[in-house]
Amino acid sequence: MPTVSGTVTDSSGNVAPWSTSWTVDTTPVLEPTWTGVDWSTVAPSSPDYCPTYSTAYKAIRAYRNDHPRDVVAAYPGVKVIGVTDNQNWNVTGGQATADAIVDMAIDFYEGSGSAARQGIGLDVAIQNETDNKFTSGTLPAAMVTTQRLTYEGLHQLKANGQPRFPMVDVGLDMTTYQLRVNGSGPRYKVMVPYIDAMFGSYYPIHRDDNPVVNWGDYGLYCDVFYQTMLDWRTVKPGLRKMAVWEVGSPIDRNMPSGAPNNGGTTNWTKRPTYFTGGTDSTGKTWEGFYQYNRRKAQEINAWMRYQCYWNRQDNPIIPNPFKHDAAQGTNALAPRWLAISG
Amino acid sequence: MANPTATATLNKANYAVGETMVLTVNHADADRQTITVAGTVTDSAGNVANWSTTATIDAGVVAITSSGGKTWTLQAGSTASQSIFNAVA
Numbered sequence: 062m063p064t065v066s067g068t069v070t071d072s073s074g075n076v077a078p079w080s081t082s083w084t085v086d087t088t089p090v091l092e093p094t095w096t097g098v099d100w101s102t103v104a105p106s107s108p109d110y111c112p113t114y115s116t117a118y119k120a121i122r123a124y125r126n127d128h129p130r131d132v133v134a135a136y137p138g139v140k141v142i143g144v145t146d147n148q149n150w151n152v153t154g155g156q157a158t159a160d161a162i163v164d165m166a167i168d169f170y171e172g173s174g175s176a177a178r179q180g181i182g183l184d185v186a187i188q189n190e191t192d193n194k195f196t197s198g199t200l201p202a203a204m205v206t207t208q209r210l211t212y213e214g215l216h217q218l219k220a221n222g223q224p225r226f227p228m229v230d231v232g233l234d235m236t237t238y239q240l241r242v243n244g245s246g247p248r249y250k251v252m253v254p255y256i257d258a259m260f261g262s263y264y265p266i267h268r269d270d271n272p273v274v275n276w277g278d279y280g281l282y283c284d285v286f287y288q289t290m291l292d293w294r295t296v297k298p299g300l301r302k303m304a305v306w307e308v309g310s311p312i313d314r315n316m317p318s319g320a321p322n323n324g325g326t327t328n329w330t331k332r333p334t335y336f337t338g339g340t341d342s343t344g345k346t347w348e349g350f351y352q353y354n355r356r357k358a359q360e361i362n363a364w365m366r367y368q369c370y371w372n373r374q375d376n377p378i379i380p381n382p383f384k385h386d387a388a389q390g391t392n393a394l395a396p397r398w399l400a401i402s403g
Numbered sequence: 404m405a406n407p408t409a410t411a412t413l414n415k416a417n418y419a420v421g422e423t424m425v426l427t428v429n430h431a432d433a434d435r436q437t438i439t440v441a442g443t444v445t446d447s448a449g450n451v452a453n454w455s456t457t458a459t460i461d462a463g464v465v466a467i468t469s470s471g472g473k474t475w476t477l478q479a480g481s482t483a484s485q486s487i488f489n490a491v492a
Contacts, residue, residue, distance in 0.1 A: 063471035063473070064469065064473055065411070065426060065467060065469065065471040065473065065475065065490075066411075066467070066468055066469045066471075067411070067428070067466050067467040067468045067469070068409070068426070068465075068466050068468060069407045069409040069463045069464065069465050070407070070464045070467075071406070071407045071432055071434070071435075071461045071463055072460070072462075072465065073461075074405060075405075075406040076406075076407075076409040077406060077408050077430065077463075078409070079408040079409040079410060079411040079428055080411060080469075081411040081412060081413050081426070081431075082471075083415070083417065083418060083424065083471075083492070084416065084417045084418070085417070085418050085419070085420060085492050086417055086419050086420070088419065094410050145469040161457050183447075193474070221417060258482055324433050331480060359446065
């Protein structure tokens with residue numbers, strides 16, 4: 062504890078000492094990170110997939126170009142929507158693709174009912190998990206052209222010089238698997254001049270271990286995103302924005318059929334603490350997936366703007382959805398995921 | 404001759420990095436007083452000009468002997484019995 066001290070001296074040389082101390086808060090102040098969930102291709106989400114408090118989520122991941130409007134209508138708390146459309150947006154479609162994406166922005170911000178949507182961000186990537194589709198070799202020239210035209214279209218200026226769509230950011234949706242295993246980061250650098258953000262699927266690498274989930278260190282599958290951001294900044298200095306577009310895990314144990322709670326031995330404290338921090342029943346203290354990624358982004362002066370949980374995993378081997386621990390009440394993952402939203 | 408007394412306080416106990424810290428040192432002395440000395444000047448024609456001035460007895464000199472690693476700057480609002488310093492946390 063630092064101290065300042067001194068004296069007061071009178072004309073006769075008599076001295077009165079004085080001192081006082083203070084503390085300085087050195088806790089790093091992190092930029093806020095919202096949490097969210099998906100509005101999957103089977104929208105609207107059924108109640109057991111998206112508990113009622115989903116209406117409070119600030120971030121939503123959508124997979125169709127016509128879904129953002131529906132998201133805003135259903136989730137009044139939403140602040141940002143991450144959107145792709147693998148079925149309608151051709152990643153090598155050139156101007157036609159760019160025009161279709163710009164049309165979405167026009168409709169969202171200038172179409173019917175748009176007054177209610179002016180303050181909501183649209184984060185756009187042409188292709189969901191793009192590096193799962195191009196796993197080797199040089200990216201097609203038409204793909205880079207399409208990215209450029211889309212970027213330019215969404216960043217067009219009005220006659221007064223102001224951005225037409227100031228709430229839109231363009232990005233690439235990458236996967237931890239391809240970044241780590243097939244080096245998709247360097248391969249996609251050719252696209253980076255035409256992005257504002259890096260989005261991604263951050264699935265834990267042992268989430269599908271069966272019957273026991275391997276709750277591994279976050280760095281094993283998350284750090285590659287931050288390493289890639291640093292590399293991408295050699296092409297796009299100032300690149301800061303990031304978002305988790307998908308993450309998820311089963312609860313502690315699965316049966317071969319995929320149903321949770323194999324033999325009634327599930328540790329219900331594992332998944333919630335792994336994702337949102339805390340000490341599980343074995344005494345293991347987790348920083349939390351959410352907290353880890355918010356911190357790691359800050360360390361490289363990036364901004365993890367939001368994190369969305371993929372709540373629609375229907376693969377029976379990987380029962381991710383929130384509903385599997387809903388019986389845990391406030392100790393389940395879903396309410397904790399919402400509560401930590403910054 | 405009485406000894407001076409002094410107390411020092413900061414405007415907060417805890418600061419964020421970069422925040423302004425305000426140190427106030429209040430001091431007193433039983434012997435301290437402000438006196439006025441006055442007089443006149445008279446010319447040969449008998450014209451008189453009055454003059455006066457004040458002086459403080461035992462004003463007390465405030466010194467910082469250990470800064471705690473900060474640079475403390477005396478502020479303009481300081482008085483004969485209160486010295487105010489600022490530093491950056």
